[in-house]
Amino acid sequence: MSLRARAAALLAASASAATLCAAAPPGPAQPILFSHRVHAGDQRIGCTSCHVYAERGPVAGVPSMQRCQGCHKFVREDPDHPEITAQLKPLLQILKAGTAVEWVRVHRVPDHVYFTHERHVLAGVRCQECHGEVERMEVVRQVAPLTMGWCLECHHRKQRERPVGRERLTECVTCHK
Amino acid sequence: MTTSTGEAFRSIEETVRATHGRPGPAYWIGLAIAGSVAAFGAWSYSLIVRTGLHWTGLERPGMWGNLITDFVFWVGIAHSGTLISAILFLFRARFRTAVYRIAEMMTVFAVLTAGLYPILHLGRPWFAHWLFPYPNQRGLWPNFRSPLIWDVFAVSTYLIVSTVFLLVGVAPDAAALRARATGWRRRLYGVLAFGWKGTDEQWRHYTRAYLFFAAFATPLVVSVHSVVSWDFAVSILPGWHSTLFPPYFVAGAILSGVAMVITILIPVRRAFRLETLIELRHIDMLARLVILTGLIVTYSYATEILLALQGPAGDPERSTFLYRMTGPYAFVFWTMVACNCVGPALLLWNRVRRSTPLLMGICIAVNVGMWLERFNIVVSSLSHDRLPFDWRIYVPTWVEWAMTVGAFGWFFTLFMIGMKILPPVSIAELKEEAAHASHEGAAHAG
Amino acid sequence: MRDPSERRVGRRTFFRITGAAGAAGVAAGCSPQAATERLVPWIVPPEDVVPGQPLYYRTACRECSAGCGVTARTREGRATKLEGNPEDPIGRGALCARGQAAIQGLYHPERFRGPLRRGPGGALAPLSWDEAEDALAQSVAAAGAKGPGRVRLLTRLEPGATGAVQRAFMKAAGARPRDRVVLEPFDPAPLRIAARALLGADGLPVFDLAEARSIVAFGADFLETWRSPVEGARQLAAGRGRLGEDRTRVTWVGPRLSLTGVSADRWVRCRSGGEGAVALGLLRVLLDPARSVAVAAEVAPLSPRVARLDPRDLADRAGVPWEEIERLALELGRRRPSALLGPGAQSQGAGAVQLAAVATILDVALGNVGRTVFHGRDQREDVPSSADEVGALLAAAAAGEVDVLLVHHADPVGTLPASFHAREALAKVPLVVSFALRPDPTTALGHLVLPDNHALESFDDVAVRAGVVNLVQPVMTPLADTRQAAQVLAEVGTRLPTPAAFPSTDPFDLLLARAADHARAALGTAPADLATVHRDALQRGGHWSAPPPSRPPRLDAHAAEPFLALPAPAGGMPSELDLVVFPTALRGDGRGADLPWLREVPDTLSSVSWSPWLEVSPATAKRLGVATGELVAVSTPAGRAEVPAYVFPGIRDDAVGLPIGPEALALLPAESAPTFRWSGVRATVARTGGRTRLPVLEGSPYQHGRELVPVVSAAAPSPHRPDLSAKMYPEPTHPQHRWAMAIDLDRCTGCQACMVACHAENNVPVMGAQAATEGRYMGWIRVERYLGEAPGADLDVRLLPMLCQQCTNAPCEPVCPVYATYHTPEGLNAQIYNRCVGTRYCSNNCPYKVRTFNWRDAQFERPLDMQLNPDVTVRSRGVMEKCTFCIQRIRHGENEARDEGRPVRDGEIVPACAQTCPAQAIVFGDAKDPDSRVSRLARDGRAFRALEETNAQPAITYLAGVRQRGET
């Protein structure tokens, strides 16, 4: 058996260790009820139409209150479903007050990791590959461990698929500057 | 006659058991001193942990100083133990029997001391485990090309193997002591005896296994200090980059180790009433080892310097050695020469060798000299490297001195405790010798 | 860069929100500060900002009067880095060390947070801007009523909108024009006087050194502080680029070898104050009929007068052998055009005006005027006042004739010789108003502190010279409740009894109002659409046009006569030494010398940081019995100071050198001369017996026969290089790029701009004076300076900028046990801080010793931490760090190229050091591309590599300096 294969075996071992290290916790409670299932799932609103910077910069960006306002100027109530109208109230109050919703952070990489959405989105990585089936989640939770081994597993694979021109994928300085 | 053999056995056991008797005030005072010195060292290290290595006198270009010197020194000390016990065992050197147990104890405790220092000198010691290979979520392993990783493997292997070697040797003795021990000692010896009954089959496996251990340990001893020497030799720093280092370091290690054994044996045999078992002729044989290794070390010094001085005027290598001999560290260099070259040579005179105080003095001097040798190698080369603009003199701070002294405190604490638990000589082998002796007596009588 | 008029509103509102959002760490992820766990969205997103993407604004540097253009990089609304404006005709994209450090003035922890008034208790207490402006208006009105001269203004040179506002305000306050005094202590006033007297020309001459084949600098450090150093360095580099006979030859004339002198081909070691005699000697030789050197006809009438000068006397006054002067003169006669520069601070003594005059005559005689020296091109907006005028102001203040003194970015107490007694004078003024950004000795005496906006928060314009107006615009909203001084004056001015007529009190409109003139000057005609023109100008950075043709002025021979007298012999006791006070590239004239980077970065020549030092020649040191670091007492009639000695062979035995600073100011006299006197002072020097740990970076300043920094000459055109053909392993391959650098030592002037730029770009911490004495300087690039082969050998200064060499066979890599450093496929020697455990073996094994270790946690005192570059990790204690070739910039360039689907262009990616190098000595590029500049330079005959014999295969190629000693 080739050294390469043995190496792959070792890698698999460490990768499995990685998955063990990271059990996905349930999503944190957010200040107001916001359902990705409704927005991204039922309404089929594209991710980048709210997370506008995902294709342009390192951070995907939290939608501005102006953007919420954009739709909820009209979507204010649901006569048939009073409970939905009730759910909308807190948001409408905040929008009226002109303040901002203080969302609780879900995904986080350490400060010594330089992660940029831009490169991943432009490379054609689907949001779900890292964030999970967000459009099915009422409350967003972290599904991927976001550990180095987890990142590398994909980077190594992509590099093995087409090594030429992808040297940077497994360079330390790509993520640690 | 038969009884005489039995008595001989009994007297041996008695002498050994006596060393484990209730400790006197002297012992407690000694232990207290050693312990507090170690504690002070630990406290001064806590300063570094709290706010960083700025407590040291280190600065570019000299990134290593006292702490690495301590590491190399204690690894060196650790050498004699396994040397005396394994190599001399393979060479069937009789005088080994009386002294090797203490030497082995010294080895284990010295490695325990040495192993600390590379970790203590790290910028981020809390990540020291990254130097060990274990499957991790990062998918990143150590760099096996680094001499420091070789150190990790060499030193930890050495620690494990010499500990095993020590305990295996202790097993039959533990069984013997257990017979008349009580309380915790009985339980402890029960464990250390590994269910030893002394049946012939056990002995057959045991003797065989002991041979293998010796066979493993011997190349290991040589490899460990060679590896330590490679920490320096594989670098490209003038004064470090030298093919001579491995043999030179091994010889130096044995020199310092044996000197340390003597330094310890002389007071110990007196304090623990072991004169009957550890005789002066044993120590004399060790002193001869000091002469031998001292000569090798002297030869190495000479070769190194003479080769370096062959270089052209602007040669950094040459410059470094001139700096060692004439620069601000000259006193270190010349003290080292006095202690490691002249000292052992004096032992060529029987009168010097036989006089306990002189021998003791020279051995202590050799230990000082060997510490200075490592300091000289580590520091003077660094502070005088290739770009003169960066030259800088390193002076250890009190924190570093405290940690250096603390190492001795730590070592002697362990050693004094060990002396009260483990048999300081190999009972079984002494019995064998005793039987042998009485036989010869019988043969003459008959 | 976007439309400024709309951005004004846009940006202000937007920053108010970002303030919250930024703090909440929306843009974290790579931010060095720990982000909170809450994400606060923008209410209204700024349309021109993408978090994590830089946004650039053009503005101008106000650290000195050169007025270089600046491109400011901002992230999430805070400026993080200043770089030169490549379109700006002055700096051409380069900035000096002080320009790079300007951003620390913006984030200086001690900056005033708002207006302050000194209460009865003597403590400064905050008050509102309205109160402050009312208070000021009332007292100015009251004082103005008493008649002229009761209200005075002491300002730095303000050749722009601010200056105009000041003048209008003073007029409204009933003050005379001369009540506005411009304090520029290091302005080469003698040159103005000479130009006016001899040529009838106003202002300072403007030089084009690139054209000159010879340059003689009489104590004028044109590569450090004199006039426009960035421009000077670039022009010299251009002139040096010409090979053979046309290559510019530089001669430094002075008692002390300055950094500029280091770049010179020849040093005429004249005694302090002897520069004038040297200049006269040159004239004497050139006008000597026997020599038959062709000189301009207009100087012919002077020859009989000059012929009367006795060479022996001249040589005696100069303190150099006559032959040396002769040789230099003949060279000047042969190598034309040339440029004679001076005086500079180091030669600005009693004879400074004569020196300036003779230099001017020489320029005329050699036909330099109109070719390398241009008169009438200086800016006409504002003129520095003479020392007399400053003295007069202080005298009036001391006499109690001044009721209100407005101090605008001038620090008379801190930057004038103590013997001017500015402190006492200001103490007599009932109301001292200071517009300073942060406390200085003058604000300590201020009654009303109205903190100005930093230049990076202001709208203004700087007329640099005819045809060059650089525009200053805010790159971020003010950090604190500060207000631009021009606005304050305008607002106060409109509240005066006879209100000043201002188009508006908003700085932007004030600027817009001037835009018409600028545009007309630039375009020649009145612009049709002013708003557009002005916006374009703001985006570009200024209004630039070719200088108006000015016919060369004629020399007035009669006026020249009085300047041709033999200088007086040196006075004073023989036991006394000449005190040479000199500015440095880092300290400048002392203003802004308190910025952390400028104090942390070691001086190139002495390698001293954080401390003043007294340059003492080895012989003098021996005579006084002092060594480097020992305290020496220097006393002059004016005062006494204790300074640590620094033994330096680059100074005459009869002189000592002292960098400008409080110690120097304490020693300087204030004689009533038209110009400030910085040199020509005699001092007695004695050892005190005390000693300090002087923070010196250098170990040994000698090469010890190691040929570390070779030089080439016509005789030996290439340095010796070892044969490295033998290979043990196949070289690592670099599939795409192999980033490399070339450093031309013939261009490098040791100005230290690269060092400061690196601090700014890479979050290199400032560790402070204590760490400096321990040799724990954290800089990623340093300039190693060697004085010669060995102690006692002849002085031969060579500079070697030393940074990580990014070796192919990097010795640091294999010794790291945890892969914290390794070789990337692009040829970089990567350092992964978060992997480093701190064994420090890499540094031990690095032959170049370019790795620095974090001995303790670095402190970035608020708000200095706002300057940190979010793309670069802030390193914690216990880890090793080093130059990365600005990996973040490389990646940025690579990604941009990839997004545009094209290969990376040569010169597109530029590390901070190369970007700011005024002499463009540093070239960065891809060694895999045989046509890239860096590859071509690597093939140059002067190419060599540092410590090449170690076979580390560095990525940095040095080009040996060219020596023309002896050749003429």
Next chain:
Amino acid sequence: MPGERGVLGTFGDPGAAARAVRALRAAGLRVDAAMPAPFPELVEALGKHRSRLGLVTFPGAVTGLCLGVLLTVGTSLAWRLVTGGKPIVSVPPFVIVIFELTVLVGSLTNLVAVVVGGARGAKRQAAVAAAEAVGDRIAVFAAGDPAAAARLLREGGAEEVRDVP
């Protein structure tokens, strides 16, 4: 063999014990002994074959060697990081690590082997093991014809002879 009937004699002197052992074996009795130290003459008299510990220890060492190769070469290839222009699989440095691992694993198997072997020995020679001859006495156990054994032991100079169990 546990529960085996036989006679146990104790000696103070190895030489005497050795002679007795020879006599017993000459009489065709199976003999075990226990002693405080491996007296050569006695071991020789027992004339039992040499321990085959090596059969365990050697494979152990080889395992260590393979482990070393796998660890060094495998991990280097798993993520190819170039350091100092050296090849990914740089043999000389790896040899050092491999050697250390060989010694380590070898010694540990050796330890296990001797402990296990010893325990099994004590079990198989339960009769003589019971005598705890670890101090100053040598125990000799002879299985089979008790009467003859006891006689031979007494003649051999046994200080004490008793039947077991």
